[in-house]
Amino acid sequence: MIMPIRQFQAQRMQAPRNFQPVENTPVCVEIGAGKGKHALLFSGQHPELKLIAVERTREKFVAMQKQHGLEGQQNLTPVHADALPWVVHALYPAQVQQLFILYPNPEPHNPAQRWLNMPFFEFLLSRLQVNGTVTLASNIPEYIEEAEQQLKEVWKLPYEKQIIASDSARTHFEIKYLERGELCQQLVICKPESYSTRFDSFQPLNGQNAEPADVQ
Ligand SMILES: C[S@@+](CC[C@H](N)C(=O)[O-])C[C@H]1O[C@@H](n2cnc3c(N)ncnc32)[C@H](O)[C@@H]1O
Structure with a gap:
């Protein structure tokens, strides 16, 4: 599948501080x-x-x-x-069974930083198993609508849109928004069997590209 979006520069990412590798299991x-x-x-x-x-x-x-x-x-x-x-x-590629992004910052002044607008989302999809899911929740209807549009036009992925029950209490932000009477929704996005990305063979950097240690 050709992704109509700039390619994420994965190999340039520096290792997080105190990085601990992860076992290659689901x-x-x-x-x-x-x-x-x-x-x-x-x-x-x-x-x-x-x-x-x-x-x-x-x-x-x-x-x-x-x-x-x-x-x-x-x-x-x-x-x-x-x-x-x-x-x-x-x-690792195809390692993730379920991915949760619950009530992300809406980035009102920086739409390019919203998760489904980022080239990084393609990398995230490459880490997802076949039939793995991404759950994206928000209290902002326009955020959900924009994500739906990206799913249809860019990522070409199936999803289900759900309304969060008013007594749900999964996160601190969810509790706050539901108490205020706001509509909370989520998209449950599924990765189909035939889906491919440009990162499907990219192995984890496992701490390479660490920042040089401070010279004393
Ligand atoms: C609006 S809060 C929601 C927190 C929680 N999910 C909830 O619903 O209560 C968004 C959170 O995402 C975190 N966050 C934003 N960008 C991130 C990133 N690139 N990596 C890790 N955490 C991030 C922020 O620090 C913040 O705690």
């Missing part, structure tokens, strides 16, 4: 996990699945790590990193 991944409410719930409800929850903001990551320390789910790994370099360094 995993679920959450990007922008915040304080980890969904990650903790999901890993508790699905002991048979492994979940890696990635969060870039230190204070939120620390809150997730602290709560994880109290609850102790063995199948959850919180990671403090920017998801772009972390995914490129850590994940």
Whole structure:
């Protein structure tokens, strides 16, 4: 499949600080996990699945790590990193069973930074198993509409659009938006069997391209 979008420069991504490689076994991944409410719930409800929850903001990551320390789910790994370099360094092709992006920043002044508008999304799709899913939730109808348009025109992927029940409480942002009476929706995107990307043979960089150590 030819993707009508600029190619993501995966090989240029520097390794995240304190990078830890990941085993090549099936995993679920959450990007922008915040304080980890969904990650903790999901890993508790699905002991048979492994979940890696990635969060870039230190204070939120620390809150997730602290709560994880109290609850102790063995199948959850919180990671403090920017998801772009972390995914490129850590994940193998077709490794991911389910990917969650719940209530991402809407990037009002920078549409190119929205997940489905980024060339990086093609790389993410290459990490997804056949029949693997991406769940993208938002309280902003225009965000969902734009993502749907990208799915049809650029990514050519099937999806289901769902309305989130008003008593759902998977994340801190979901609780806040539903309490305000806002409509929360999600797209559950599925990767079909015949789907291919330009990164299907790209192996994880596994910590190559690390920043040079500071000279003392
Ligand atoms: C609006 S918050 C939503 C947090 C959580 N999913 C929730 O619903 O409560 C978006 C989160 O995504 C994180 N984030 C944004 N870009 C990221 C990236 N490139 N890598 C990792 N985390 C990211 C932000 O730090 C922030 O915590």
